[in-house]
Amino acid sequence: MNKLKRRILFLDRDGTLIVEPEDFQIDSLEKLELVDAVIPALLKLKAAGYEFVIVSNQDGLGTASNPVEKFQPPHDKMLSLFASQGIDFVAEHIDPHFESDGSQNRKPGIGMVLAYLKSGELNLADCWVIGDRETDMQLAKNMGIGGILCGSGGQDWQSITHQLCNRPRQASVQRDTNETQIRVTVDLDASGGNEINTGIGFFDHMLDQIAAHGGFSLKLNCKGDLEIDEHHTVEDCALALGQALDQALGERRGIGRYGFVLPMDESLAEVAIDLSGRPAFEFLADFPRDIVGGLSTEMVRHFFASLSQSLRCAMHLKVSGENTHHMVEGLFKAVGRALRPALARQGTDLPSTKGVLT
Secondary structure, rough: OOOOOOOOEOOEEOOEEOOOOOOOEEEOOHHHOEEEOOHHHHHHHHHOEEEEEEEEEEEEEEEEEEEHHHHHHHHHHHHHHHHOOOOOOEEEEEEEEOOOOOOOOOOOOHHHHHHHHHOOOOHHOOEEEOOOOOHHHHHHHHHHHOEEEEEOOOOOOHHHHHHOOOOOOOEEEEEEEOEEEEEEEEEOOOOOOOOEEEHHHHHHHHHHHHHHHHHHHHEEEEOOOOOOOOHHHHHHHHHHHHHHHHHHHHOOOOOOOEEEEEEEOOOEEEEEEEEOOOOOEEEEEEOOOEOOOOOHHHHHHHHHHHHHHHOEEEEEEEEEOHHHHHHHHHHHHHHHHHHHHHHOOOOOOOOOOOOOOO
């Protein structure tokens, strides 16, 4: 079972969640004002699977210049306002007072977030620091994650939400063995411009059919031991392609999940796919010829079985006909056509009543 890594937004407080007053002190309930559109934005981001952590420096908190008894009521009120709308924070990391500017708890130092980085639980490619100061952006850099500047000179919450909820679903995979060296790049939200070279012309054409009919962009280059036979090339390309698609899908939120059919002349290819996170495979075909275009027909079954395994999906394939070329090409096209609605992003909901696809 693949354990999904956490996607956390590390949020500055003043100027990001609440409006920062001119004197920089939110020391009364009257001064408390939420940043425009922050609540609907966080609700959408929560629905998209993000968690929220407050990371804030409060100069002199606990001293006469910023007493706790004045800081705490507005802060608690802010938390209750968010909670009333269904927005909770995993944790609050508020550095109260610095003995020196060299404190690792002072942004851009990573002291307040070090435990998250050490946990190994973060999806570093999709965790972000969001704040209104350059120190927040430097914190993001020091953490090795993305940073989004908000407020004056940066983005508003509407554009931040759009950016994070509509990120391109892309992945690149490199697979090197003693038998093959493969590079694969996929973009699920683009199509066309496919570049495929496996050394087997007919197989290149079949992979292009999957991408073209699946509605995604594919670049795949393979150097394999074709002097022996095509087995390793076909199998490893399937494994690398499935892995790239799996990575690009991420948590699989918003996808159609299921896909079906396709006739090709006299042949009929029937395909049912479920991007469930659980590999399962069924295949029924009786090819009239053993080889088509330099590709042995026994490798057709093996290709799709390997793809099902690395993509972590259920795949049921059946084809009938008289022309082996039509039957094989029909299967590859049908798999592409079945993948198209299954891969399509339609929102942010997870298409599972279990709350997880695995």
